[in-house]
Amino acid sequence: MHHMTLAEIARGLADKKFSSEELTQALLARIAQLDPQLNSFISLTEELALSQAKAADARRANGETGALLGAPIAHKDLFCTQGIRTSCGSKMLDNFKAPYDATVVARLAAAGTVTLGKTNMDEFAMGSANESSYYGAVKNPWNLEHVPGGSSGGSAAAVAARLLPAATATDTGGSIRQPAAFTNLTGLKPTYGRVSRWGMIAYASSLDQGGPLARTAEDCAILLQGMAGFDPNDSTSIDEPVPDYSASLNGSLQGLRIGVPKEYFSAGLDPRIAELVHNSVKELEKLGAVIKEISLPNMQHAIPAYYVIAPAEASSNLSRFDGVRFGHRCENPENLIDLYKRSRGEGFGAEVQRRIMVGAYALSAGYYDAYYLKAQKIRRLVKNDFMAAFNEVDIILGPTTPNPAWKLGAKNSDPVAEYLEDVYTITANLAGLPGLSMPAGFVDGLPVGVQLLAPYFQEGRLLNVAHQYQLNTDWHTRTPTGF
Ligand code: GLN
Secondary structure (H helix, E strand, O other): OOOOOHHHHHHHHHOOOOOHHHHHHHHHHHHHHHHHHHOOEEEEOHHHHHHHHHHHHHHHHOOOOOOOOOOEEEEEOOEOEOOEEOOOOOHHHOOOEOOOOOHHHHHHHHOOOEEEEEEOOOHHHOOOOOOOOOOOOOOEOOEOOEOOOOOOHHHHHHHHOOOOOEEEEEOOOOOOHHHHHHHOOEEEEOOOOOEOOOOEOOOOOOOOOEEEEEOOHHHHHHHHHHHEOOOOOOOOOOOOOOOOOHHHOOOOOOOOEEEEEHHHHOOOOOHHHHHHHHHHHHHHHHOOOEEEEEOOOOHHHHHHHHHHHHHHHHHHHHHHOOOOOOOOOOOOOOOHHHHHHHHHHHHOOHHHHHHHHHHHHHHOOOOHHHHHHHHHHHHHHHHHHHHHHOOOOOEEEEEOOOOOOOEOOOOOOOHHHHHHOOOOOHHHHHHOOOEEEEEEEEEOOEEEEEEEEOOOOOHHHHHHHHHHHHHHOOHHHOOOOOO
16 A cells, blocks of 8 residues: 555545545554654654544545545644644754644645654754754665755655655755655755745745655645645745646657756766766657756855855744744743853754854854855856756756765764755755756665756646656656665
């Protein structure tokens, strides 16, 4: 049962092959048996899951249909869930029960999804390895000694290990696409504003975007359909109609112009990944796509710009965690300043504290122009590069990551080494563009992803290309041994 995709589950439920309750019970048992090896969940919500499954079965018995009606999923633990712990992977929020559901959670629940639990993540979504969680590192099901990627590593490991078919995730600089690449999944970061951020705990508000993690493009289309759309509670949400993503999957790729940026194949890229990327290009050429070399000349400046802008926004967003209103409060504070200092010092982990310091420094009066303003100018140049490229091509293709998943602990002593691994993903966030990572082969038994980027609101085009690729390749069907 656990090998089914969302699309297969929807067909099985519609054909009455099994009930949502049976499926939910089977997956909860599987999680209990296998998750201790992976640590992909922070909280399990068995009671809620079983009551949602029963309700979904009742709705189907009354003639209701829907691809998500009765589908088991999990939410990254930064989506607020009413009455359920929403920890953001932090000691700061270990005792926080959200008073309301995030829009994404509420919409998916209304569509009939069954919430199995809340998945592990890097603390406040800061990281690329899922090692900064207060609840411990997540392990990669392809090799338990390797990281699953981050910050949505819990969602990725759980889906890759077939503990559930799909999960929600968020992407500020790559946190959907990079763990998708590291665990052989398909992950989609939508256009900024496509999915509501209301009730999604903020890391860097101008970059954060929620999206689906699943095994196939077809399933990403189904989950995105339930997540996307205008939300008056989020002032950056875009009031545009949501297309039928599943209907876009079967378009022909004949004549599709794919741009491959020459800057992507620089010294930092593992040559074995470069080869797999070239193989995926050849495969798409066979399907009728036309390949063109393009240039994104400002790409080299993107990492330094991102690692100023994201910490700057984080330092502002995280100022609300002060020991007064939410989360952790220190014991016996002597005065207000002591309360702030000790609550924050005890509640936040090392990486979060580092980013708050960097961000506060970059925003300070003396350095604002030198760092923050400069980074914003680079951001505009990065966006302009993409706009120029999309005058010539329909899709941009390249590697999702420069290297496959590294060993647990390998980069712990050097945060900058970890930041550099985000080189291919962060530009889409700086520009607000949609991006998708899909499985494209293996290096040393570890999965490798290929990234596709498209113009604003062309999520359907990304899903179309990935689906056609998946109809003609079988990388995405490979299963980690032992799961
Ligand atoms: N690795 C990046 C960071 O640490 C991106 C994380 C994310 O997308 N949430 O900021």
